[in-house]
Amino acid sequence: MWMGPSYAQGIHRVATEGSYPPWSFRDTDGVLRGWDVDIANALCERMKLRCEIVAQDWDGIIPGLLARKYDLIVASMAITEQRRQRVAFSSKYKETISRFIAKKGTPADVSPAALKGKVIGVQRGSIQAAYLAQIYRQSDLKFYDTAQAAELDLVAGRVDYILGNMVTYHVGFLKTPAAGAFAFTGPNLTGGLLGEGNAIAVRKDDTELLARVNAALDALRADGTYDRITAKYFPFKLM
Amino acid sequence: MVFLHGFETQLLLGAASTVQLAAAALALGTLLGACGCSLRLSRRRPLRAVGHAYIASMRGVPDLLIVFAAFFGGSWALGTVSGGTVDLNPFVAGTIALALSFGAYVAEIARGALASVPKTQREAARTLGLSRWRALCCVIFPQAARAALAPFGNQTIVLLKQTSIVSIVGCDELMRKAAEAAGATREPFTMYLAAACIYLVLTSLLSIGLAWAEGRVLRLDAR
Amino acid sequence: MFDLSLLGIVMPALLKSAILTLQLTTAVVLGGAVIALPVALATNASLSPVRAMAQAYILFFRGTPALVQLFLLYHGPGQFDVVRASWLWPILRDPVWCVVGALSLNSAAYAGKTFGAALAAVPRTTREAARTLGLKRRQAFWLIDVPLALRTALPALGNDVILTCKATSLASTVTLLELTGTARLLSSETYAPVEVFAGAGAVYLALNYTLMVGLRRFEARLHHPH
Numbered sequence: 202m203w204m205g206p207s208y209a210q211g212i213h214r215v216a217t218e219g220s221y222p223p224w225s226f227r228d229t230d231g232v233l234r235g236w237d238v239d240i241a242n243a244l245c246e247r248m249k250l251r252c253e254i255v256a257q258d259w260d261g262i263i264p265g266l267l268a269r270k271y272d273l274i275v276a277s278m279a280i281t282e283q284r285r286q287r288v289a290f291s292s293k294y295k296e297t298i299s300r301f302i303a304k305k306g307t308p309a310d311v312s313p314a315a316l317k318g319k320v321i322g323v324q325r326g327s328i329q330a331a332y333l334a335q336i337y338r339q340s341d342l343k344f345y346d347t348a349q350a351a352e353l354d355l356v357a358g359r360v361d362y363i364l365g366n367m368v369t370y371h372v373g374f375l376k377t378p379a380a381g382a383f384a385f386t387g388p389n390l391t392g393g394l395l396g397e398g399n400a401i402a403v404r405k406d407d408t409e410l411l412a413r414v415n416a417a418l419d420a421l422r423a424d425g426t427y428d429r430i431t432a433k434y435f436p437f438k439l440m
Numbered sequence: 441m442v443f444l445h446g447f448e449t450q451l452l453l454g455a456a457s458t459v460q461l462a463a464a465a466l467a468l469g470t471l472l473g474a475c476g477c478s479l480r481l482s483r484r485r486p487l488r489a490v491g492h493a494y495i496a497s498m499r500g501v502p503d504l505l506i507v508f509a510a511f512f513g514g515s516w517a518l519g520t521v522s523g524g525t526v527d528l529n530p531f532v533a534g535t536i537a538l539a540l541s542f543g544a545y546v547a548e549i550a551r552g553a554l555a556s557v558p559k560t561q562r563e564a565a566r567t568l569g570l571s572r573w574r575a576l577c578c579v580i581f582p583q584a585a586r587a588a589l590a591p592f593g594n595q596t597i598v599l600l601k602q603t604s605i606v607s608i609v610g611c612d613e614l615m616r617k618a619a620e621a622a623g624a625t626r627e628p629f630t631m632y633l634a635a636a637c638i639y640l641v642l643t644s645l646l647s648i649g650l651a652w653a654e655g656r657v658l659r660l661d662a663r
Numbered sequence: 664m665f666d667l668s669l670l671g672i673v674m675p676a677l678l679k680s681a682i683l684t685l686q687l688t689t690a691v692v693l694g695g696a697v698i699a700l701p702v703a704l705a706t707n708a709s710l711s712p713v714r715a716m717a718q719a720y721i722l723f724f725r726g727t728p729a730l731v732q733l734f735l736l737y738h739g740p741g742q743f744d745v746v747r748a749s750w751l752w753p754i755l756r757d758p759v760w761c762v763v764g765a766l767s768l769n770s771a772a773y774a775g776k777t778f779g780a781a782l783a784a785v786p787r788t789t790r791e792a793a794r795t796l797g798l799k800r801r802q803a804f805w806l807i808d809v810p811l812a813l814r815t816a817l818p819a820l821g822n823d824v825i826l827t828c829k830a831t832s833l834a835s836t837v838t839l840l841e842l843t844g845t846a847r848l849l850s851s852e853t854y855a856p857v858e859v860f861a862g863a864g865a866v867y868l869a870l871n872y873t874l875m876v877g878l879r880r881f882e883a884r885l886h887h888p889h
Contacts, residue, residue: 326851343838357741500871502832512856604728628738643726
């Protein structure tokens with residue numbers, strides 16, 4: 202049987218990860234839920250398409266798209282040069298936001314001048330590490346194997362600041378009891394070395410679908426649906 | 441053991457992994473050591489040079505660096521071959537790295553043990569009409585093995601302790617389990633002390649076993 | 664396939680970080696020596712509780728991995744708020760002191776045992792000769808026993824220096840940017856692990872070779888002081 206795109210039968214399949222709360226996860230009834238799931242549903246409504254959302258393990262998510270198992274990936278996928286060579290990305294639908302955490306009451310000035318000589322902890326090899334190495338050369342940078350190791354040393358008092366993904370901190374570290382004395386400080390940091398953001402992926406030859414996705418994304422953001430969905434999960438904006 | 445907050449099983453599982461890792465590295469490393477030693481003692485100069493280079497480089501470089509090189513280098517190699525990002529199984533990378541290092545020490549121990557067998561033994565074997573191969577296997581090797589037993593045993597104990605290093609690249613042995621437990625309970629001192637005690641038990645058991653083996657060999661000698 | 668130009672780019676950073684490796688090695692050798700002497704004396708003590716304590720110390724530090732000892736010192740205090748409030752914290756807060764402390768204690772367990780055995784092996788005749796020469800016990804000990812024991816123990820102690828140099832690589836696990844730590848950082852930045860780790864390995868080989876040659880020369884001089 203000729204394996205045309207699933208939308209030849211009128212249904213579009215959308216892949217998401219399914220084990221990455223709060224972006225996509227299964228609730229106690231096994232139903233897929235999460236920010237990405239809601240965005241996907243809203244997009245399909247805007248595009249006037251019938252959609253079916255499926256879960257796919259991260260390792261196989263791009264191969265699955267190329268094998269026509271589904272037509273869209275809405276899974277908080279970061280835009281990278283390597284991935285650009287295999288799929289087409291929509292316009293950005295989520296920023297990769299980084300933010301500093303320090304002891305509560307620390308001044309909000311996190312410019313390189315203000316942090317001169319201070320100790321900043323970061324995960325080795327992360328985009329935040331690349332950013333700090335370039336911009337915060339006069340600070341004492343400490344590189345850790347894992348983000349958690351940096352958090353542990355923040356609590357222990359060995360580092361004054363840590364820099365990492367804002368949302369991951371919000372649902373992770375800042376929810377732990379040890380983080381009681383710490384809070385976000387300084388503004389949201391995005392762009393440049395800190396990443397191009399997340400986007401929706403489609404096959405490179407699906408140019409019509411991509412145009413429709415981009416138009417729908419613009420519409421979602423213009424009429425406030427995007428912010429409404431975000432507000433269900435976070436007390437801050439994602440874009 | 442309520443002070444371990446329920447992590448006893450995890451720690452013991454980690455200990456089992458540690459023993460597996462050590463056993464795998466021991467087997468592979470002994471093999472590498474035998475090869476290294478025969479290269480080192482070869483009649484051909486290029487082979488001798490290879491053996492010497494292997495032993496010198498493994499003994500002059502920290503085990504942690506060898507583990508990183510094996511893990512990241514191996515992952516990179518697999519990645520370029522498969523075209524994606526692959527992480528080499530930490531257990532495999534750790535085994536290879538530890539075996540490479542252990543093998544270098546074993547090669548030196550073997551070389552020293554063989555050298556310690558008096559020349560007279562070799563001459564006596566020849567006068568008895570034994571072929572070179574039989575002389576090696578039935579006269580020289582047994583005596584060399586006896587001389588090598590103690591240092592080899594000591595190096596095995598070192599190997600057991602060195603398995604802790606593989607935790608840094610993600611292998612799920614005792615050290616890593618202790619680190620995870622420390623992170624989960626926020627009681628690093630308790631967890632690492634528990635891990636230390638388990639290591640102590642393992643190395644002590646190994647030492648006792650080694651002493652027993654040495655005692656048996658000595659008694660065989662006295663016969 | 665092997666990018667030689669990349670190796671050339673990272674080499675200066677690697678060489679610079681080797682300075683910290685040497686500093687750590689020196690500190691641990693000195694610290695270990697300071698701790699090893701009382702341990703060596705204690706192993707030969709006449710009081711059995713003292714001997715037992717020395718042997719327990721040696722058993723613990725030789726029977727457990729150095730990494731565990733380091734983590735106990737570095738991560739351990741995080742469990743106890745009282746330590747963080749005390750005078751110990753400024754010292755334990757600094758990863759350098761944690762590394763030097765843990766590795767010195769570790770090294771001293773080996774050196775203490777070796778040196779203690781060497782001391783015990785000094786022939787009785789030497790001691791008797793010293794007494795006939797009119798030397799007091801303490802003088803005899805420091806002027807005769809210790810130098811003789813040092814000479815016997817030197818090969819093993821010298822080997823210990825090289826092992827210490829390699830052990831400083833553990834400092835990379837607690838954020839220190841010595842040779843291994845810098846290599847890891849460079850590897851994650853350049854995505855070229857083969858070149859970076861080969862370079863670091865070469866620097867370690869050069870370091871250890873130099874140490875070995877220096878130690879052998881020192882040993883030779885000790886045996887032929889004239």
